Amino acid sequence: MIRFILSLFVPFRWFIEKMGADYNQFIRILQLKLTLDNRRVKSFSNKPQNDQKNALIWQSLTQALLGIFFGIFLSIIKTPFTFYYFSHLFIMIMMAMSIISEFTNILFDTSENAIIQPLPVKGNTISLARNAHVFIYLTMIAFSLSIVSIIVAFVKFGTLSGLIFIFTIFMNVLFTLFFANILYLGIFRLASGEKLKNLLMYFQVFIAILFMAGYQIGIRLVDKSNIMNMELPVHWYTFLVPPAFFSGFIEGLSGTNWDVTHLIFIAEALVIPVVAIYITGKYLTPVFNRKLADLEQGDRASKVKAESTGKSILYRVMSSVFVHEKDEKAAFSLMWKMTGRERLFKQTLLPSYGYFVIMMLLPFLSNPGKLSKISESDNYLFILYFSVFIVATLPRAMLIGTNRNAAWIFKSIPLETPAGFFKGSIKAAFSKFFIPFYIVVVIGVCITWGIRILPDAFIAFLVIYLFALVTYYIQNPIFPFASDKSAAQAGGDTIKSFLFLIAGAGFAFLHKFLIHWFPFANLILIPVYAGLIYYVNRVMVYQKIRWKVVDRVNVY
Amino acid sequence: MNNPAIVSIRNLTKNYGEKEVLKGINLEITPGQIIGYIGPNGAGKSTTVKILCGLISEFRGEIEIFGKDLRKQTLEIKKQVGYIPENAVLYESLTPMEFMEFIGEMRSLNPEQTRKKAEALMSIFEMKPNINQRISTFSKGMRQKVLICSSLLHNPDLIFMDEPLSGLDANSVIMVKEMLTHLARDGKTIFYSSHLMDVVEKISDRIILIDQGTVIADGSFSDLNKLTNDANLEKMFTRLTGNTNHEEKAEAFINAFEK
Numbered sequence: 001m002i003r004f005i006l007s008l009f010v011p012f013r014w015f016i017e018k019m020g021a022d023y024n025q026f027i028r029i030l031q032l033k034l035t036l037d038n039r040r041v042k043s044f045s046n047k048p049q050n051d052q053k054n055a056l057i058w059q060s061l062t063q064a065l066l067g068i069f070f071g072i073f074l075s076i077i078k079t080p081f082t083f084y085y086f087s088h089l090f091i092m093i094m095m096a097m098s099i100i101s102e103f104t105n106i107l108f109d110t111s112e113n114a115i116i117q118p119l120p121v122k123g124n125t126i127s128l129a130r131n132a133h134v135f136i137y138l139t140m141i142a143f144s145l146s147i148v149s150i151i152v153a154f155v156k157f158g159t160l161s162g163l164i165f166i167f168t169i170f171m172n173v174l175f176t177l178f179f180a181n182i183l184y185l186g187i188f189r190l191a192s193g194e195k196l197k198n199l200l201m202y203f204q205v206f207i208a209i210l211f212m213a214g215y216q217i218g219i220r221l222v223d224k225s226n227i228m229n230m231e232l233p234v235h236w237y238t239f240l241v242p243p244a245f246f247s248g249f250i251e252g253l254s255g256t257n258w259d260v261t262h263l264i265f266i267a268e269a270l271v272i273p274v275v276a277i278y279i280t281g282k283y284l285t286p287v288f289n290r291k292l293a294d295l296e297q298g299d300r301a302s303k304v305k306a307e308s309t310g311k312s313i314l315y316r317v318m319s320s321v322f323v324h325e326k327d328e329k330a331a332f333s334l335m336w337k338m339t340g341r342e343r344l345f346k347q348t349l350l351p352s353y354g355y356f357v358i359m360m361l362l363p364f365l366s367n368p369g370k371l372s373k374i375s376e377s378d379n380y381l382f383i384l385y386f387s388v389f390i391v392a393t394l395p396r397a398m399l400i401g402t403n404r405n406a407a408w409i410f411k412s413i414p415l416e417t418p419a420g421f422f423k424g425s426i427k428a429a430f431s432k433f434f435i436p437f438y439i440v441v442v443i444g445v446c447i448t449w450g451i452r453i454l455p456d457a458f459i460a461f462l463v464i465y466l467f468a469l470v471t472y473y474i475q476n477p478i479f480p481f482a483s484d485k486s487a488a489q490a491g492g493d494t495i496k497s498f499l500f501l502i503a504g505a506g507f508a509f510l511h512k513f514l515i516h517w518f519p520f521a522n523l524i525l526i527p528v529y530a531g532l533i534y535y536v537n538r539v540m541v542y543q544k545i546r547w548k549v550v551d552r553v554n555v556y
Numbered sequence: 557m558n559n560p561a562i563v564s565i566r567n568l569t570k571n572y573g574e575k576e577v578l579k580g581i582n583l584e585i586t587p588g589q590i591i592g593y594i595g596p597n598g599a600g601k602s603t604t605v606k607i608l609c610g611l612i613s614e615f616r617g618e619i620e621i622f623g624k625d626l627r628k629q630t631l632e633i634k635k636q637v638g639y640i641p642e643n644a645v646l647y648e649s650l651t652p653m654e655f656m657e658f659i660g661e662m663r664s665l666n667p668e669q670t671r672k673k674a675e676a677l678m679s680i681f682e683m684k685p686n687i688n689q690r691i692s693t694f695s696k697g698m699r700q701k702v703l704i705c706s707s708l709l710h711n712p713d714l715i716f717m718d719e720p721l722s723g724l725d726a727n728s729v730i731m732v733k734e735m736l737t738h739l740a741r742d743g744k745t746i747f748y749s750s751h752l753m754d755v756v757e758k759i760s761d762r763i764i765l766i767d768q769g770t771v772i773a774d775g776s777f778s779d780l781n782k783l784t785n786d787a788n789l790e791k792m793f794t795r796l797t798g799n800t801n802h803e804e805k806a807e808a809f810i811n812a813f814e815k
């Protein structure tokens with residue numbers, strides 16, 4: 001596969017040499033980058049670790065699958081302009097998403113720079129190879145995604161139209177490459193070093209939420225609008241929308257419409273990508289390289305800031321409520337700090353807040369009238385219990401991180417049982433990441449239904465706390481942040497989250513049923529759940545988390 | 557050498573699957589000594605150290621530390637033992653102070669004293685200004701210094717160090733050497749592995765050389781030197797662990813010491 005891709009560059013040898021690069025070195029660097037890609041585990045993939053070979057082909061196949069759905073969906077559109085418009089829009093959005101989700105892997109991976117830069121290689125060769133690499137990466141995504149759409153285009157609109165479509169996809173990739181460069185430079189400008197990595201993490205979280213929201217809303221829109229006969233009107237601003245250039249270009253050339261509108265589109269589709277790639281090569285790449293070199297240097301010593309040694313009020317309140325034993329306290333304060341700093345932890349956990357908000361808002365988006373009636377129902381129980389959704393990701397998020405080799409410390413100190421450490425850990429993560437969120441939910445619910453729901457909110461809280469404890473104690477007792485993403489993902493995340501929702505709903509129904517049946521049910525539920533929590537924290541955890549089990553899954 | 561042994565190892569063997577890493581190690585270590593544990597890569601040095609610190613609990617043979625059985629009284633032993641692992645792997649997102657506070661708490665030390673001690677130790681290494689910065693911003697040598705400090709917090713009587721000098725600059729190497737001598741003078745026992753032959757030669761009271769899971773030389777440098785007439789430890793090391801008929805020589809050594 002790699003050899004095939006590289007062979008495609010042979011005809012362009014003169015061009016590469018003209019750009020001031022050494023062709024042989026260029027090909028070698030590209031080969032190195034592609035080989036690394038091919039063995040890389042994708043951040044969004046669910047495949048087990050040992051299945052890392054041919055990652056590129058797998059990636060293309062999964063994207064082609066996505067392309068099938070979209071192609072089928074698009075095939076109902078009758079007018080070519082609208083069809084091509086949506087195809088290009090889809091390709092662009094997906095390319096942008098992949099760039100962002102694989103951001104750190106593909107574009108910020110400076111590991112090979114350490115190998116390449118000391119060698120006698122010209123800067124031009126390196127930057128050209130990088131751009132070629134990104135170009136290959138994006139082209140592969142674009143064509144895997146649109147292969148079905150291309151077939152549909154050939155069948156529906158004829159050979160000429162289809163061929164022009166393929167050509168415009170290349171132009172689209174060139175344009176997106178330019179766009180990506182602009183995007184990175186913008187982000188580089190905002191921050192550097194640690195701060196930049198944090199910013200990227202939040203960016204990725206944001207994209208994940210956006211994707212979920214787009215998917216949910218998109219699904220709801222499909223059956224409502226009559227997309228089949230949709231005609232996109234051409235306004236003045238249509239000329240500014242990139243997918244419109246390309247679809248206008250196709251329509252103009254294949255239908256030989258030579259009116260002013262199409263001429264503008266044709267000009268735009270041809271000129272803008274070429275100008276964009278010229279600007280990229282001439283002005284952006286040198287800046288980009290410089291910034292990338294800066295990134296590699298890491299934080300300059302003068303910029304390293306000291307961590308504050310003070311303790312927040314929230315921390316003091318929570319630790320006095322939740323932990324009383326010595327080893328638990330130590331774990332609690334350690335985890336309180338680390339959960340705030342571990343990027344992979346936040347990257348895994350934070351999207352679920354967004355998902356929760358979207359899930360709660362969706363019913364009102366499709367039917368705004370509901371909002372005024374909601375306070376008459378007693379659906380607040382479901383809102384409260386559905387907060388368990390956050391807890392579904394929390395225990396697993398606590399496993400993910402790069403501290404695999406730091407666990408020796410727990411073996412070198414005299415610890416009779418590791419259970420205390422694990423207890424303190426989940427309590428810290430729970431009280432830092434769930435309780436403030438739950439307080440906001442409860443306040444929201446109180447505003448709608450009044451403070452009479454507070455006892456119910458407390459019961460739901462006990463149930464969710466129980467869920468958090470039990471799921472954390474029964475999963476593999478790996479020390480915090482010591483497991484890599486793919487290994488920790490084995491459980492099937494989405495399914496687990498939905499099981500949690502179903503279980504939450506079950507407990508909500510139980511609760512609802514009991515209050516209807518018996519007005520003082522709360523007085524029974526509180527001691528029952530509190531008793532269960534006591535059992536889990538006093539008995540179960542010591543049975544589940546023993547050195548024997550812990551030694552099996554950790555490396556010292 | 558009439559002190560009771562602080563560490564006594566009898567017939568220690570360890571397998572990783574099929575491969576036998578340690579093939580019957582026998583050692584008696586007396587208090588107040590600095591013991592250099594040397595050997596080629598893959599000889600079983602780290603494995604021995606990890607077993608002695610309780611990191612690896614599956615092994616065959618008898619080990620007693622402070623007269624206590626390592627298998628049964630692991631916790632009591634760990635309270636008096638300090639360990640510095642080979643690769644300076646720490647929780648990167650923490651600061652040295654936070655890391656040491658955590659260790660102090662887990663070892664049930666007084667928090668105020670832990671902080672004072674951490675500051676004192678860090679300032680010896682000229683790292684006081686870095687005490688509240690994240691470990692992720694540190695160089696390898698700085699991390700090594702944090703590890704050394706955190707292993708000394710609880711004032712251990714017996715310290716195991718796996719390559720304590722790796723990554724340190726020349727000044728810090730001198731400092732650690734001084735520190736080790738001081739600690740030994742205070743009656744502490746230090747058992748360390750290293751590849752720096754000149755350092756081992758100079759500071760060790762006793763040198764133990766292992767190869768392929770067995771002890772092939774044991775004694776002070778001058779003892780060893782009398783037998784081999786090698787100019788320095790490095791020459792002796794290469795001669796004993798090189799591929800040239802070292803087994804006969806090993807026999808000779810062990811025979812010489814059994815007398």
